[in-house]
Amino acid sequence: MGLNELIRSMFNSWMGHEGPEGDIVLGTRIRLARNLRKLPFPRAAKKEHLQQVTSVAEEMAGHLQDFGTISYLKMAEIPLLDRQLMVEKHLVSPNHAENPTHKALLLRDREDISIMVNEEDHFRLQVLFAGLQLNQAWQSISALDDCFEGQVDYAFDEQWGYLTACPTNVGTGMRASVMLHLPGLALVGQLTQVLNHVSKFGLSVRGIYGEGSESYGNVFQLSNQLTLGHAEEETIEHLAKVTMQIIEGERQARDFLKQPDRRTSSEDKAYRALGVLSHARVMSTREAMELLSDVRLGIDLGFINNLEANVLKELMVLTRAAHLQKVMGQNLPSEERDRLRADLIRERLAFGTNRQLK
Amino acid sequence: MGLNELIRSMFNSWMGHEGPEGDIVLGTRIRLARNLRKLPFPRAAKKEHLQQVTSVAEEMAGHLQDFGTISYLKMAEIPLLDRQLMVEKHLVSPNHAENPTHKALLLRDREDISIMVNEEDHFRLQVLFAGLQLNQAWQSISALDDCFEGQVDYAFDEQWGYLTACPTNVGTGMRASVMLHLPGLALVGQLTQVLNHVSKFGLSVRGIYGEGSESYGNVFQLSNQLTLGHAEEETIEHLAKVTMQIIEGERQARDFLKQPDRRTSSEDKAYRALGVLSHARVMSTREAMELLSDVRLGIDLGFINNLEANVLKELMVLTRAAHLQKVMGQNLPSEERDRLRADLIRERLAFGTNRQLK
Numbered sequence: 001m002g003l004n005e006l007i008r009s010m011f012n013s014w015m016g017h018e019g020p021e022g023d024i025v026l027g028t029r030i031r032l033a034r035n036l037r038k039l040p041f042p043r044a045a046k047k048e049h050l051q052q053v054t055s056v057a058e059e060m061a062g063h064l065q066d067f068g069t070i071s072y073l074k075m076a077e078i079p080l081l082d083r084q085l086m087v088e089k090h091l092v093s094p095n096h097a098e099n100p101t102h103k104a105l106l107l108r109d110r111e112d113i114s115i116m117v118n119e120e121d122h123f124r125l126q127v128l129f130a131g132l133q134l135n136q137a138w139q140s141i142s143a144l145d146d147c148f149e150g151q152v153d154y155a156f157d158e159q160w161g162y163l164t165a166c167p168t169n170v171g172t173g174m175r176a177s178v179m180l181h182l183p184g185l186a187l188v189g190q191l192t193q194v195l196n197h198v199s200k201f202g203l204s205v206r207g208i209y210g211e212g213s214e215s216y217g218n219v220f221q222l223s224n225q226l227t228l229g230h231a232e233e234e235t236i237e238h239l240a241k242v243t244m245q246i247i248e249g250e251r252q253a254r255d256f257l258k259q260p261d262r263r264t265s266s267e268d269k270a271y272r273a274l275g276v277l278s279h280a281r282v283m284s285t286r287e288a289m290e291l292l293s294d295v296r297l298g299i300d301l302g303f304i305n306n307l308e309a310n311v312l313k314e315l316m317v318l319t320r321a322a323h324l325q326k327v328m329g330q331n332l333p334s335e336e337r338d339r340l341r342a343d344l345i346r347e348r349l350a351f352g353t354n355r356q357l358k
Numbered sequence: 359m360g361l362n363e364l365i366r367s368m369f370n371s372w373m374g375h376e377g378p379e380g381d382i383v384l385g386t387r388i389r390l391a392r393n394l395r396k397l398p399f400p401r402a403a404k405k406e407h408l409q410q411v412t413s414v415a416e417e418m419a420g421h422l423q424d425f426g427t428i429s430y431l432k433m434a435e436i437p438l439l440d441r442q443l444m445v446e447k448h449l450v451s452p453n454h455a456e457n458p459t460h461k462a463l464l465l466r467d468r469e470d471i472s473i474m475v476n477e478e479d480h481f482r483l484q485v486l487f488a489g490l491q492l493n494q495a496w497q498s499i500s501a502l503d504d505c506f507e508g509q510v511d512y513a514f515d516e517q518w519g520y521l522t523a524c525p526t527n528v529g530t531g532m533r534a535s536v537m538l539h540l541p542g543l544a545l546v547g548q549l550t551q552v553l554n555h556v557s558k559f560g561l562s563v564r565g566i567y568g569e570g571s572e573s574y575g576n577v578f579q580l581s582n583q584l585t586l587g588h589a590e591e592e593t594i595e596h597l598a599k600v601t602m603q604i605i606e607g608e609r610q611a612r613d614f615l616k617q618p619d620r621r622t623s624s625e626d627k628a629y630r631a632l633g634v635l636s637h638a639r640v641m642s643t644r645e646a647m648e649l650l651s652d653v654r655l656g657i658d659l660g661f662i663n664n665l666e667a668n669v670l671k672e673l674m675v676l677t678r679a680a681h682l683q684k685v686m687g688q689n690l691p692s693e694e695r696d697r698l699r700a701d702l703i704r705e706r707l708a709f710g711t712n713r714q715l716k
Contacts, residue, residue: 279633281626
């Protein structure tokens with residue numbers, strides 16, 4: 001697969017679009033952990049149990065016609081590199097890609113619905129939306145969940161709710177998250193304060209590739225911690241409310257950065273980042289993310305006009321290791337990747353306003 | 359005067375051209391300190407004495423027809439900003455520009471011959487050549503000196519040679535210097551070693567604006583220290599020999615930087631510098647010089663092809679304070695200058711290969 005195809009594939013997915021509050025919220029994701037009654041959780045399951053689960057999943061593909069084109073994929077039949085691509089596109093977890101035996105995936109063609117089969121739980125339903133669309137995401141995943149529930153017997157307890165492999169998911173089994181780009185708060189030095197504040201509200205903040213992943217380029221995932229004792233709608237409303245507060249803070253920071261006495265240095269920072277991105281011959285993931293963050297802020301502040309805002313989200317994914325290797329069709333040592341990453345960013349930025357691929 | 363005119367004026371001067379060894383030697387300069395017999399040196403001279411000297415200089419302008427169009431200029435009649443421009447173009451010393459009373463200048467239209475009148479000595483004859491042209495410069499200034507000597511009575515002593523205001527110039531009164539760009543030696547970490555070595559050969563190394571001036575962007579002036587006990591030709595030959603050794607060292611360093619395992623990082627550095635120069639909105643003199651040095655090396659190493667090598671020398675001068683103020687036609691506070699410097703560099707680099715002004 002070449003660069004053009006990869007970029008095209010971005011456009012077919014939720015990542016190719018800006019959603020509501022898209023200048024700050026890159027995307028919304030909700031996932032539900034679900035298990036089949038009477039079968040042990042995957043970690044404790046025997047081969048036959050796991051096969052029973054994948055059989056159910058394969059059947060489910062046929063019942064999901066209302067949701068469009070959904071494919072049933074056996075993870076073990078997917079080449080390693082393509083599995084890694086799926087991780088970088090947030091379609092599966094790293095664990096699901098690394099140990100594919102008896103694992104499967106139900107995937108909608110637009111890549112905004114994905115269901116991991118035999119990951120930590122029997123099913124991990126996930127929907128992805130561009131921008132801030134918590135309610136839409138919730139409606140979408142509820143419908144998906146209802147369709148499952150009409151066909152299979154979920155492990156559900158009247159008192160505890162949905163039963164899950166890890167106790168932290170018991171109850172709703174839901175994790176709703178928003179991916180936030182907060183360069184303004186970072187620049188005015190209020191980011192740490194805001195993120196610390198968030199944890200007091202029962203929410204957690206992580207890097208974009210989930211637990212333990214580092215945050216580069218001022219992009220964070222904000223999600224609910226609790227799955228017990230609160231209805232899903234309540235949890236989502238709470239997350240939406242805190243998100244709106246953070247958005248408000250980020251907007252204020254950005255207004256400050258546009259003020260006459262700050263304007264020049266904000267503009268300078270954005271353009272320098274664009275200059276380096278469009279000229280460098282070697283670039284690490286971390287540096288790419290940081291510079292892309294600066295450029296995106298420059299677009300959002302109205303300093304840079306001849307570049308689409310979405311280029312940040314696109315390049316965030318395109319310049320990950322597996323995507324780079326997909327472009328080259330081979331495994332690459334790290335320094336080769338740094339070189340290819342720089343090439344690819346230059347090539348993509350050269351499109352400018354006149355997107356040739358759309 | 360706008361940017362276009364200023365750039366055009368560069369082309370009319372020695373700075374607008376690349377000379378021999380022009381990838382390393384930006385320019386060659388020789389100056390001779392000369393005084394009139396029977397008149398006190400300027401520092402001790404009375405008003406009448408100084409006026410006698412300027413009268414002689416004014417008359418000399420008429421005798422220098424063989425050297426082309428030479429103007430006699432009274433420094434006190436030149437606006438401050440234009441005098442500062444002359445300093446930045448290496449036509450006069452800072453002292454000559456700052457205290458213009460009773461000072462004058464004989465200047466060839468191409469700005470490659472300039473004679474300061476009543477600076478530290480009665481006359482400071484100077485010739486400027488592009489690249490390494492010590493012999494040509496010596497022939498040129500000798501002819502000029504001979505023409506003077508045919509008309510005026512120099513303070514000359516059979517035993518000591520030419521008498522000068524400062525004892526360090528007594529003898530030949532000559533300072534020959536070459537302006538060297540040594541980014542290769544700097545990058546491979548041998549610059550300090552080479553420059554220390556030079557002083558053992560009776561030569562001195564300074565920044566580009568003479569004594570006490572800092573060196574930015576790996577540009578250095580190498581010149582003779584001794585004016586006593588050696589004939590001019592001998593001094594020049596010695597300077598040329600050491601210069602050739604340094605050139606050899608710089609060439610080896612550059613070859614090393616082009617080797618396969620170093621190539622990418624050398625290229626990356628050059629292009630990053632170009633990216634920042636062509637995008638930044640604020641830039642200090644120091645940063646501009648350093649980045650221009652990186653870009654120039656990238657051109658010399660063959661990595662950057664769509665930019666003229668001479669752009670470094672041109673922007674080195676164009677982005678100095680007085681030149682910036684000339685473009686704007688007004689005094690500017692420092693942060694305004696940093697902004698204008700960035701604008702001007704972007705504008706100049708945007709010319710690319712197709713120079714519109716030539």
